[in-house]
Amino acid sequence: MPTVIALDVSLSMCRPVQIPDCTEEYQRRNLAIHGINTLLDHFSSSCRLEFVSMVVFSYLWEQLVPFTRDFESIKTALSKSETYNTTCIEGAITGIRQLLYDEWNASTASQVILVTDGSIGVGQKSLKNSLQNWDQRDPKVPEDQFPLPFPFPCKLHIAIVGNPNDADIKSSMPYFEKLIEINGQGGEIFTPDNILNLKSVQTMFEELGEKYYSPYHGALHCGNFKCPIQLFPAPEPYDKTDEFEHISVDISKTLEILGFLDIADVASPPMLSRHLVLPMSTKNIKKMEESKQENGEVEKENENEEEPASTEDGKVPSFTVLLHGSLKVEGMVALTQVGENWFGILYSWADSKKKSNLMLSLFTPGDEPVNWIGSLDNLAPISAFTEPPYGEDDNKTPFPVRPNDKRSYAQSCVVWIKQSGLQTDLQKVLRHARKLPDKQQQFYKELNRLRRAALSFGFHDLLDAMGTMLDRECQMLPGSAHPDASMQLAHAANALRSDKATDFTQSIMPLRTNFSQEDG
């Protein structure tokens, strides 16, 4: 998930920090940059595919580094950043919101980390002022709206480089808490433990990284096949209030393949999110377990975790590679259960450079996430069928699941909402009339369809009008026309004017002539 780190570069960040037994003098901004670097180190060790953008703000804001995976470039840029005047938090958040919105779509989950010394600014643009009327802005001025909550899934974290026991920080805490509350999508305030020094700020950022940027480790199961895997980006728990119920599901540590489907049958289903499935080497897992047992130092374990698999690892067969290869060759997907009543599909995915990999796409939690596949619980293995659902030679498919009723656009119902609708239908009758007697069957079919529709709508005038129309057609027949044509037209015109024509249960039948008998 993309991350924006926003650093306060107002003058207040230049305040020196009193650190006992320390000869060097540090400013708050030095500590903040040190903390951010710690976090970036965490990214490069355990989530190297993370996109991070660096924003600095004071009264104005500026995107220092656009979204990148090159964390070193952020460190370099940070070291060169300058200092400006006062803090304006609302402005910064507005800017961040725009950045995220422009770059990613409304469904990409992202995180914002606001790094500040805890000052809320002064005067009209202070956070205190902003929050006083955040929900009473004039809706007609879109530029003036309060930027929170973010219109996309986004956590807001606030890392305060300041001693939490200081009086001014204590007094500004409620405002920051309010920000997170307004956003309402998670996130928290991080403060150093009691004292403010390099170590405590570092620990604070390590904590943040641990808690919100820990990679997903789990296992992929397919019957007796088992394979430890990692997902990137780590899937977010699903939490949403529906019309009728509140759904809250966590992704399970075990992804269980339940069966397979053809790509053509799943037909581009709606997906909640996509995740790369990367196999983990057994060596790394051992290391992880050992380090966890021994000293709980997760940092060390992470150092090796995402390193390119050594040649040794590459040579140990992995189930994901086998699965990926077969899914790609056969053009299939694996239906996978990822949580309670939560499913997804695994398939082979290639980027523009033709580098393919195994991908997990998550459906919306629930039993029927894809309409044309129907209830997932109702899917049975083909061995349970007496007749093979895919045919003897794999020449048919049991999908899509058809709804019981046909849509109006899928059947030829009469629609006379606009004049053109009625005209088109009448023209169709006339077209067939001109091709009598060849089109006799179609002519009477259309004629009766129109007649019934007119009767249903109470549009009885139409019957007379149609009669007149057919009379006129009859007179205009060229001399070369088949004699049967004029007889049928006259018959139809008369039938439309007769009393029987208004009887819905009756149909106008073709006139039996010598000619038609000959044909028959």
Added chain:
Amino acid sequence: MYNLILLPIQHCELVIIHIVPFGDDSKIADKPLRQVSTSFSCELHATPSGTPLYNKLIHLCQKQYDLASTTVTGIPMKEEQNASSSANYDVELLHPSEAHDDLLKSAASDGLVIPSKEGLPTETITLKWCTPKSNIIELNYCTGAYRITPVDVNSRPSSCLTNFLLSGRAVMLEQPRKSGTKVISHLLASHGGEIFVHAINTARSLLEDPPSISEGCGGRVTDYRINDFGEFMKENRLAPATHEMTANQTEVPLLKAKKRLERMSRYWPMVINETIIFNMASHIDPLPSLIIKDTLDDEEVMECKKAVYHVVGMESRNEALPIQLSGSRGKGPKRDEQYRQMWSELEMLIKGYADTSPNHQKVLECLLDCKKPTAEDKSPKKGDKVFAKEEKMDVDSQVEQSWKTLEKFQKMTEREKSDHNKSDSGPPSKRAKMEEPSASTGSTSGPQNLLSLWTNRIASIHSKRHVEFAGRLESKDNVAELYQHMNEDKGTPMETGTENKQQNRM
């Protein structure tokens, strides 16, 4: 008290539509939505009949269901009069507004938002029709799929579009941008007679520049059983259960699928190099496909046994096993070592299913009987050891096993003789001859084993020739005779065995 089954109504919104004949003036004016009480609100609309009524209803529907409008522009359609030329049409569609979520941030600036072309009191977003190139089946990254309906349901342009889609083809919709770049933002496709608009992700991908699977764990292995696993996947495909299937069963069909996957994968080596038996399918078929079944009938047990006997035959003839020499360093394992591996693999496969039914157990027993002398005894002179080990085994079942086979063989002897004479030059007899030396040299080792080896061999040749007589054999079966032999001591089968051999030689 709320009814627990029915959903309680928390709020009621009453919409009154006052219709006046077309051309008349309404004496009642529209009244906006008014909250009458906490659970009741009301609004009033006045409209002339006819087309305005239709527009009013569409508008109300749109509001109620939060629908947005998309106009597909530039649909090429053949002219009615002049079939050779085509004109471009536009079709306006309604769908849940979420389909536009991704689009809205740039749509306005690119001039995509225009007033509804069908005269609806809303705005519509124009998306350009992209002529489908081919029927490439691929998985698009769709963030949503929503049902659509044409605003003018069965007008000619609408039905042209819907029929095109209902016939199974899909249309990509392009979002024209001022910058000139082409962005495919939506896809129209029908599924089961319903048309959906799929919203395709247009934002930057989080997964830019991903690692390739060949760079990860197991990526350097090149001899995965890709095709075999493809078959495995096909056999484990899913299909919607029919009503008949679910009516009298309590188990969720999907759980059945999970169980089946477990069953199918009990012994499944991933790499060609790691397996011998799956590289010699022609030799052991249909055993691998039969053994995974939930039930085995007697005939299928026989089929499995035949496969085992066939491998016994191969071993006795010292045939080469299809082994991939990986890395081609040296000559690879020796042949008897290969057979040892092969037997243990076969045992693992069958053992995985042995507890399914007594018949599955029979196949395992058969295998263990056949495997013994070769697997655990590399030189035939260690016969005593084998014999000793064998006695530890469940003697009863083993004796019964060999007797049954022998019995069958004896029943067939007469018929077999004549057949045998007729087709003397056929390959089976050749194989039988080849086997003789091994049988006679092996006579020093455990007698019962040799016998079963021999009779198995003969029985397998027989059953191949006389499949159609199996039923007749069963009916003629004399039970008394079978038990007679059971009661005799161990020397007797040996004698009968040599008798058979002699008969064979004649």
